[in-house]
Amino acid sequence: MTKTDTKIASAGVVPYSSVVGSSVMLLNAAGACVGQLGIVGVGDQAAQEAVAQRVADAINAEAVTTNSKAVADVLVERVRQVTVEGWSHEHDDEHDAGEIAAAAASYSFNAYLGQSVRSYAAEAVGFWPWDLDWWKPTTPRRDLVKAAALILAEIERLDRVADQATQGEAGE
Known part of the structure; x- marks a missing residue:
């Protein structure tokens, strides 16, 4: 933290x-x-x-x-991902093959497994789209906060894609 x-x-x-x-x-x-x-x-x-x-x-x-502490924690995590990790919209937009959703699924599934220590559980890592150096599970609650923030990032990315498509249609 x-x-x-x-x-x-x-x-x-x-x-x-x-x-x-x-x-x-x-x-x-x-x-x-x-x-x-x-x-x-x-x-x-x-x-x-x-x-x-x-x-x-x-x-x-x-x-x-x-x-809702949970909602506040998810928003703080999303801001942390952008400001501390540097995962900008431009960076997120490069992951257009479902990688962000897969990362969210990995953290969510790890929480389901109940791993409360750094885990390389094959079941959760099976979804992980990136190098294992970026796989950083902690507690089930923290993993769910990360998953929710990643879901938010993916929804925002999808919204930008839809907005661009709408703007493209308007410009035709």
Whole structure:
């Protein structure tokens, strides 16, 4: 867990957020800032601001304000994948053969197997699309958070493909 993740987790429920440029300010119920997520490495400034707005909108959505730690953890993990690991939209778009979904399936299946230590279980690794150096299971809950964030990444990728197809049809 990164220093930022720890601060967010220790802040407890984050029922509100506000976008400032390409950062998402995490606010508690009293309106005090308890954390900040900087969106970087996602295209230009406008793209970063759009991602920041999407994260803020998700945090402000009804599903998150029902005090769901799970939803908040998935959003933090997705932001971590983009900002810390550098898995930008452009990078994700290169994986158009189902690799991101397969990675999510691997982590999900590993959680099903109940592996609570670093595992190279053949059943889960059988789905893994990349070099085993990138296979980093931990606990069943953490593996499910990673899986959910990867599912979100794949849905976002599919949405971009659909948007590009729609724009292509409009331009014909």
